[in-house]
Amino acid sequence: MDARFSSKSVGLSGTRLSVILAAGLLSAAIGLDILAGRSVGWGVNLTLPLLVGALLSALAGYGVLPLLHQLKAAQFVREDGPRAHLKKAGTPTMGGIFFIPAAVLVALVWTGFSSPVLAASLLTLAYMAIGWLDDWQVIRRRSNKGISPKLKLMLQMGCAIAFCLWVMASQSPDITSVAIPFGFTLPLGFLFWPLAGFVLVAESNATNLTDGVDGLMGGAGAIALFGLGVLIAPTHPDLMVFCAALSGGCLGFLVHNRNPANVFMGDTGSLALGGALAAAGILSGNLFGLLVVTLLFFAETLSVILQVGYYKATKGPDGKGKRLFKMAPLHHHFELSGWSEIQVVGVFYAVSVLLVTFAISTIH
Structure with missing residues (x-):
């Protein structure tokens, strides 16, 4: 990338990028609430759950971070990753343990523990627990290997089946129309x-x-959750509040996770965010909208699948294959292409905003 457009040349920092994102989402929430005739106060709206979720999550971080340091809950960085990431070794992980419950609590209290929000919250916390188990094994073993991929997948599938069975038994047949x-x-x-x-x-x-x-993931997750909340607001206002609170939780987490990060969310946070997005999409019958607002995340997944497939397909007699990307997932490819972390994050945020804008303008 041309040095004239580097993150340093435009004065972009992790803090500034996070502030821009938070200000943008809060402004959008206020504007959309006013346009929809929703009171920007205690009640069903986007603005206050977003704001309270952010504040509570940020405050929770200040209390939990010292405990993570005391527990020596340090991240172990993969040796085959970008060399610049080696300096991150020792940074506490499992940050999802404070911002996910804080945001879920806001959503539950705000909606009076409504049935769909309770279901989405339990699924989110279940996936958080799976992630915590994986993170804890990483810490306990002092390596970057947690529970086995097979066990993790089985636990995810078990929670998914239980959730679908509950929804099938308690929701109307209309939910099966997307x-x-x-x-x-x-x-x-x-x-x-x-x-x-x-x-x-x-x-x-x-x-x-x-x-x-x-x-x-903190910033892109905040954008995706906010966008999904806007999509489902007309038909599922309680789930809109759930998405707004979780989006705010991500913003609060960025207070501690912006570059350079003081804590990582770990699988504890990332698995929970995926569960929250999927649960809201399923309960609202808006799987197509979910696909659009999270298309960036699936591009990351696809890059891994393509990388592994291409490597196996081109494997020679020496047992070595070729790589389609310099490294997968996709964000590492851009890092190894000379982009700074802040440039990667800024561009990914912009792509997420475009995807959300497209989804809102085309799906009603």
């Missing part, structure tokens, strides 16, 4: 349920893979 662009709906019938289970597992793994650069 909203698509320009006001149309696509009735899926029973096929909706295996798709929903797949979405829960795929979304949580996609957000997990995206969490690899300071502030990346």
Whole structure:
């Protein structure tokens, strides 16, 4: 990238980028609430759950970070990753343990523990627990290997099946119709349920893979959750509040995770965010909207799949293959291409905003 457009030349820092993001989302929330005739106060709206979620999560971080240091809950950086990441070794992880519960609490209290928000919250906390188990094993073993991928997948699938069974038993049949662009709906019938289970597992793994650069998943997650909340606001106001509170939680987390990060969210946070997004998308019947607002996360997943597939397909007699990207997931490819972390994060934020804008303008 041309040095004239480097993060230093435009005075961009992790703090400034986070402030711009927070100001932008808060302004958008106020504007959308006013346009929709929603009172910007205690009640069903975007603004206050976003703001309270951010404040509570940020404050919780100040209390929990010293405890993570005392527990020596340090991140172990993969040796084959970008060399610049080696200096991050020792930074506390498991940050999801404070901002996810704080945001979920705001959503539950704000909606009076409504049934759909309670279901989405329990699923989010269940995925947080799976992530915590993985992070704790990483810390305990003093390596970057947590629980086995097979066990993690089985736990994710188990939670997904339990969630789908609950939704199937408690929701109306209309939930199996998926909203698509320009006001149309696509009735899926029973096929909706295996798709929903797949979405829960795929979304949580996609957000997990995206969490690899300071502030990346926190900010992109805040944008995606906010966008999904706006999409489902007309038909599912309680789930809108849930999304707004979780979006605020991500903003509060950025107080501690912006570049240079004082804490990482770990699988504890990233798996939970994927679960929250998927749960809200399923309960609102807005899987297409979910796909659009989280397309960046699936691009990260696709880059890993393509990298592994291309390497295996081009493997020679020496057992070595070629690489499609310099490194996967995609954000590492850009880092190794000369982009700074802040440039990667800034561009990914911009792409997320464009995806959300497209989704809101085409899906009603």
